[in-house]
Amino acid sequence: MTIKPFLKAHTFFSIYNLVFVLLLFGEFYTFGGKHIWPLALCYFSFLIVYLIGFQLLKKSSIPASKFNFQVLVYPLIIVSLSLIGFHLITMGGSPAFESLEMMKTSEVNMHRKEIGIRANSIWRYISSMNIKAILPFTLLLLLITKRKIYWIVFFAGLFYTFSLMQKSHVLSFLMPVLLYSLFTKKWLFAFKYTVSIALIIVGLVFVSNPPLRGGENDLKEAPSNAIKVKEESALQKISSSLVKRVFILPGEMVGNWFEIIPEHKPFLSGTGYQSYCKITHQEYHDYNLELYPVIYPNYAKKGVQGSANAAHFMRGYSNFGNAGLIQSAIFLAIVFLVMNILFKNTGIETKLTLNLFPIFLLSSGSLTTILFSGGWGLVMVLFWIFKKEFDEKYE
Structure with missing residues (x-):
């Protein structure tokens, strides 16, 4: 072989x-x-x-699967968008935009930790399933079938992932369409998704770090008498952090x-x-x-x-x-x-x-976490339901 x-x-x-x-x-x-x-x-x-x-x-x-794609695609869209709206309403708004009013790092950190308890605990599971399975799968389906409602799901998903103040959410949302664009050599689409991911992450860094907005980092260590050495540039710090993380x-x-x-x-x-x-x-x-x-x-x-x-x-x-x-x-x-x-x-x-x-x-x-609350298992179920559509449009 x-x-x-x-x-x-x-x-x-x-x-x-x-x-x-x-x-x-x-x-x-x-x-x-x-x-x-x-x-x-x-x-x-x-x-x-x-x-x-x-x-x-x-x-x-x-x-x-014997399900009809034309019948099921619209309920899938309605469910994904409705879950976004209901979750933001139950939280009372967008936590990310609320953080812009906070000028201390400790306040922002506490605010971010409280996102999970601002709504009923069931929303943590529902939100995870929506971000990691329903939304990305819906967006991919709409992209490969070239439906105009794709843009509504795209921008709604970006706003939602930004609002929840977790950098990994935008990756979960856009990774399938980014990979699809790369594999099918749709370079402009791949560029669009890469830029979107970068903008969301940069925006969250700005929101989560009050010193960048003239605020105070009240969690930093007190200055010591140690010999100062040349600090790494921001790009070097990001690069080294990414290499270590991966x-x-x-x-x-x-x-x-x-x-x-x-x-x-x-x-x-x-x-x-x-x-x-x-x-x-x-x-x-x-x-x-x-x-x-x-x-x-x-x-x-x-x-x-x-x-x-x-x-x-x-x-x-x-x-x-x-x-x-x-x-x-x-x-x-x-x-x-x-x-x-x-x-x-x-x-x-x-x-x-x-x-x-x-x-x-x-x-x-x-x-088990990735399969269930992480949405991977649901993605497999959705793929089985819409497998014929993938075979006809994607291959």
Whole structure:
């Protein structure tokens, strides 16, 4: 099998291999390969299950959807736009524009953290599904079918993602159409989406940093008597931060979790899963939150709260140790095998457009979270419903 047929048959497997290499790079860069054995256990468990499953299921197929695209596309548009409107109304307006009146960094940080509690808690889940699944899928459908209502969804989505003050939201919203434009060589569209992403991110940086607006950073450390050195330019800081975020931090965070668990924090034995705790009436522990002050004590002392998100298999490890690594690996292999069947006879461009970004998110998030509240599972369902439209318009 040559490289192109292999990539078409094993698209998701190939992307994940790249993700795992990035995790290894970050771990080796930070810890020198100290945790190579548990990582190897996880990877080879995944590999064995995937290869065996692929041979057993390669002739399997999922029945085609019989839904009518022309009938369903408008309800999809109405749902996506209505959810934007109702959420902003229940929050009482746009949090991002409200932040422009705040002139202290601590005030903006607190304001941003309160976004999730300004509306009923169910809106956190609904909003996540809309931003990460319904809106981007709707926008992509309208783009490939060349419908004018595309522009309404485009600008409404930009306003909404900006309003919620999370830089990742605009990436979730526009990544599918950006990838589609790149794969189909629609360079002007790709430029438009790239500029849109950049403008939203720059706008959020401006909104979130009062010193840029003549305000005060009341969270910064007091000046010391240390020898001053030449500071990096803003471009250098952004570049180095981006390189670290992509190539170093995911693997570094995996290493941090291995260092802390079980040496300083115990295995959770199932209490790291909310559903299990509800059934057994035990206290739920979210190590994403609990490990943040351990990994970043200086920020924690200043009252900064954050999340120490790690790769998809670390949740299993934090609960059940090596058995959890194997469990997580098997779960991912099964998901990929189902996806192979769902996307059978679909072009590699379509596969990448809809799945590249979620698979890369596995480097810093739980698989169940990405599938459900992250909207990846809903994207697959929507693809199954509209698969014929993709085959006719996109391939």
